[in-house]
Amino acid sequence: MSTTTALPVVVIGAGPIGLAAAAQLLERGLEPLVLEAGTGAGSAVREWGHVRLFSTWSEVVDPAAEQLLTPTGWLRPDGSGYPSGADWVEKYLQPLADALGERVRYDARVTGVSRAGRDRVVDADRAEQPFTVHITGSGGTEERITARAVLDASGTWSTPAPLGGDGLPALGERAGADRIAYRVPDLADPAVRARYAGRRTAVIGSGASAFTALAYLADLAEQVPGTHAVWILRRGLSGSTFGGGEADQLPARGALGLRAKAAVEAGHAGAVTGFRTAAVERDGERLVLTGEDGTRLEPVDEIIGLTGLRPDLSFVGELRLRLDERLQAPAALAPLIDPNVHSCGTVYPHGVKELSHPEAGVFLVGMKSYGRAPTFLAMTGYEQVRSIAASLAGDHESAERVELTLPETGVCGGAGLFDEAEDPTDGGGCCSAPATLRIGAGAPARTGSGGC
Incomplete structure (x- = not known):
C-alpha cells in the first residue's frame, strides 16, 4: 500500500451509501473520488422519488455526512419525518454531493475494475499494484483512473429480476x-x-x-x-x-x-x-x-x-471476489442476511471483516453487498462504510468495533422465500396476523425490495 497511498479511493455510485462513504473517508483524511453514471446525485433514488421511505430522516442521514454539511448552512430535516425519494435527493443527497465538490464526477460510468497490469489470473506482485478503473464519459470518451482502493456502491437498481419463476425471463416476457x-x-x-x-x-x-x-x-x-x-x-x-x-x-x-x-x-x-x-x-x-x-x-x-433486484457484477469480473453462490453477496456476510434462514429480520452487526475479499482493498457496499437478499437499510450501509474507512485509515480497532442495532421486521422468514x-x-x-387498517394516501410507503 505504500506505493498507492497518494492515490484516491474510488467510490462507484453517488447514491446514499456512496456519498456517505466519501464523507467517512474525508473524515479519516483519505481522498475519495466518486464516479456516478448519472447526471446528478442519487440517480436511482430519483427514479422512485414519488415513493415515501419507511425510515425516518433520523435514520437516513449519515453522521459523517452531517458533519460535512453543517458548515455549508445545511439545515437537518425534522428527524421524525418520513422523506420521499425526491425529498431525500433534494434535501440531503444533492447538497452532500455539492459539498464534496469536484470529488464527485457525473456522467462517469464504470465499465471495468482490475489491478493495474494484472488480470485475474496473474499473482506476481499483485497486491502491490494499484487498482485501475475504466470509465466511459459523455460522448463515449474513455478514461483510465488508478486508485488505492475501490468501494462499489453502485447498488442493484439497474438490474431488476425477470418474471420467470426459474430466475430467467419468462417466455414472451421480452415480446410483451x-x-x-x-x-x-x-x-x-x-x-x-x-x-x-x-x-x-x-x-x-x-x-x-x-x-x-x-x-x-x-x-x-x-x-x-x-x-x-x-x-x-x-x-x-x-x-x-x-x-x-x-x-x-x-x-x-x-x-x-x-x-x-x-x-x-x-x-x-x-x-x-x-x-x-x-x-x-x-x-x-x-x-x-x-x-x-x-x-x-x-x-x-x-x-x-x-x-427483486440483482447486483451487476459484469464490471468487477477481473477482481478476485469471494461471493456466496446463492445470494451473490460477500461469502462471510451471506449467512448473516440469508432470508431462507433468518427470522424476524435479525442482522448481525457487520463491517470490514465480513465485506473483505481475497482481493484486498476492494469492497461491495450498500445494497450491492446484499446481492439478491432484500430488506437492506440505509443505516446498515452507513455503518459498513464507516468501518471500511477506519480500516483503510489504519484504525483497525475502530473498524472492528461495529455497533449497529437494526429494527426488526416482525416477519419470520425475512423476505418470505418460502x-x-x-x-x-x-x-x-x-x-401473528396483523390487524386491518384502511388504505390512506398519506400513509408512508417504500420502494424496492431493498428497503430503507
Whole structure:
C-alpha cells in the first residue's frame, strides 16, 4: 500500500451509501473520488422519488455526512419525518454531493475494475499494484483512473429480476415489454395514471415494492371504477405475508404491509398463490400469464414485475471476489442476511471483516453487498462504510468495533422465500396476523425490495 497511498479511493455510485462513504473517508483524511453514471446525485433514488421511505430522516442521514454539511448552512430535516425519494435527493443527497465538490464526477460510468497490469489470473506482485478503473464519459470518451482502493456502491437498481419463476425471463416476457413495468408506478404522472386507470393489472412479487404498488392501485380503484389488481405470489397467504404489522419496529414499514392487506380485503386486489410464471402470452391487446404447472390466468392489461433486484457484477469480473453462490453477496456476510434462514429480520452487526475479499482493498457496499437478499437499510450501509474507512485509515480497532442495532421486521422468514403457507390463525410471536387498517394516501410507503 505504500506505493498507492497518494492515490484516491474510488467510490462507484453517488447514491446514499456512496456519498456517505466519501464523507467517512474525508473524515479519516483519505481522498475519495466518486464516479456516478448519472447526471446528478442519487440517480436511482430519483427514479422512485414519488415513493415515501419507511425510515425516518433520523435514520437516513449519515453522521459523517452531517458533519460535512453543517458548515455549508445545511439545515437537518425534522428527524421524525418520513422523506420521499425526491425529498431525500433534494434535501440531503444533492447538497452532500455539492459539498464534496469536484470529488464527485457525473456522467462517469464504470465499465471495468482490475489491478493495474494484472488480470485475474496473474499473482506476481499483485497486491502491490494499484487498482485501475475504466470509465466511459459523455460522448463515449474513455478514461483510465488508478486508485488505492475501490468501494462499489453502485447498488442493484439497474438490474431488476425477470418474471420467470426459474430466475430467467419468462417466455414472451421480452415480446410483451410494452405492457410490463418493473418499478412502482408514479400515479401522479398523468401518462402513468392513464396506463393503469380502469384497467386490470397483475402485480408480481411479495416484498415492500409489491405492497406499495398494491396500495397505490387500491387508492386509484377508489377513484376510477374498473381499476383492479391481481396480486401474484409464489407462496401461499399467511399472517406473515403482509409483513410485521404493528409488531414492526419501523412503524411505516408495518403500515405498508397493512395497506396491502386492506387492498385485498376491500376487493381492490385479488390474490393468486403458488404461482410461478413460465410464460407471458398475447391475447389481442392483453396479456395472459401461464404458470409452470400449465395454469393460465385471466387476461390482464398490464403487468408490474417486482420480484427483486440483482447486483451487476459484469464490471468487477477481473477482481478476485469471494461471493456466496446463492445470494451473490460477500461469502462471510451471506449467512448473516440469508432470508431462507433468518427470522424476524435479525442482522448481525457487520463491517470490514465480513465485506473483505481475497482481493484486498476492494469492497461491495450498500445494497450491492446484499446481492439478491432484500430488506437492506440505509443505516446498515452507513455503518459498513464507516468501518471500511477506519480500516483503510489504519484504525483497525475502530473498524472492528461495529455497533449497529437494526429494527426488526416482525416477519419470520425475512423476505418470505418460502413456498408453504403458515397457519394464519397462529397468534404467537412476531408472525401473528396483523390487524386491518384502511388504505390512506398519506400513509408512508417504500420502494424496492431493498428497503430503507
